[in-house]
Amino acid sequence: MRKVILIPDSFKGTMSSAEICQIMADAVHTHYPDAEIVALPVADGGEGSVDAFLTAVGGEKVTVEVNGPFPGEPVAAFYGRLDEQTAVIEMAATAGLPLVEGRQAPERTTTHGVGELMLTAARAGARHLIVGAGGSATNDLGTGAAAAAGIGFFDAAGERFMPTGGSLDRIARIDISTLAPELRDCTVTVMCDIDNPLYGERGAAAVFGPQKGASPDLVRLLDDQLRAGSTAIVRDLGVDLAEVPGAGAAGGLAGGLMAFFGASLRQGIDVVLDAVDFDQVVSDASMVFTGEGKIDSQSLSGKVVVGVARRAKPRGVPVVAVVGDIGDGFEGAYDEGVSAVFSINNLAIPFAQARVRARQDLALTMDSILRFARQLLPVGAERATTAG
Structure with missing residues (x-):
């Protein structure tokens, strides 16, 4: 050979x-x-994606303290800087299942730390963000990441709040005008290795909720919440995620990044193979x-x-x-x-x-x-x- x-x-x-x-x-x-x-x-978007990119194409790992899966509980997370323009973010580094071992609660966990990593990388000069959507402990439709990036979510009383997997039905208004300016100029690519829709029989809650600790009753609640969040996105942003294959990845993070950041979804392995000129x-x-x-x-x-x-x-x-x-x-x-x-x-x-x-x-x-x-x-x- x-x-x-x-x-x-x-x-x-x-x-x-x-x-x-x-x-x-x-x-x-x-x-x-x-x-x-x-x-x-x-790696195809889950744990190890950052290390795989750095090994294959070079770059450096940047450590950042951000919110973990539970609001107010910081974790030492990281992202990969491949070059001045490109950063790789592994959602599992801040909202992954190992971080909630023994405390699984997909109705309360958040992707806020993912948005913090995105914002940190953009402020450091990155203009192309590759986000690995795999291994999540969350089911919040990416609203936590969006809130960290400046997007406003308001309830019926006009109060701003950060939705989680159990409170998406409280969203009465989404204000995308407050998105951090550094992220407005960024292209976002989501690495996604599944084709599950956002909700329904093959949706994020039904298929992946049990491994995140959801009982059958909680799975039904989470699915209803994703439907409610999707309805709010259609109403305020004009983006319909209902039939998008892969939108359910990482508890709906993939779909949320599409709606809030204009992200494109690609098979994770294809993103990697392009990067290494396979x-x-x-x-x-x-x-x-x-x-x-x-x-x-x-x-x-x-x-x-x-x-x-x-x-x-x-x-x-x-x-x-x-x-x-x-x-x-x-x-x-x-x-x-x-x-x-x-x-x-x-x-x-x-x-x-x-x-x-x-x-x-x-x-x-x-x-x-x-x-x-x-x-x-x-x-x-x-x-x-x-x-x-």
Whole structure:
């Protein structure tokens, strides 16, 4: 093999994408010592997105103290400055599920800190903000982020307040004229790896509310609140989010950023692949190794494995997916350009046990794949064919 690209997502709760790249690289070099390896650890909008961008294209991480998921409780968050014009913001850094462990309350949590990060980056000179919408503990339709950026929300008595997931129906008026001037000139791109609408059976509350601690009754309340918030946005801003695929990402943050900041929604992996110039990088590759924690029918909506495969397919480059687990409905990935799928869970054991041995199982799986590859493409064969 002349050139091998390693471009996995993290295995959440187990290994970071950078760790996976290193294990994969060691295995490739064991079997193909002269191979050129291009390691591109990625994320599709959730935790690790900032680090993935910084590793792939360079830049610096900026630490900022902002409000966490609960108003008045600060956290040390961060954003990535890729260059003078571009900043990457990971909503999970200030409003992610790990920050509310044991205190899940999606009716009270806020994205206020996300707006603070956006404003901080804009005041530092950024004019393109990339916001990763994944891993949220919130369901506030991005109203917290909007309030932090200066947008006013008023109740029926004319009192200004900051809505949360349980109080969106109190919004009687939205005043967007007070948006911070630094953000008016910014282009906002939302990295989104799901296509769920804002509300309804596949909406933010119904699908993701339970993992944020919502009971069935609370899920119904949150869904009603998102409907009310959407109605207020149509009334005051003229933006209808009801049928927008992906608007429900991160508890409606994606939809809110569209309505309040004019943001565009893109598949997270496509944003990353553009940033690292993947189409050019893959053009002369011999093979691509990618992966994610679990591949199933949801992966077909555009998560890392399928996003990578779609870009590699027109160039005829084989894509091997090495994943933590395989679920129902994954077979459609083959139609998208995936050549083969392998699970590292060789013993078919529960996740609690598998995660302890994930690193060694990944190494063993890569070794098995590459041993087989050497039967098809011995070391030096590709080079000899080219030379001859």
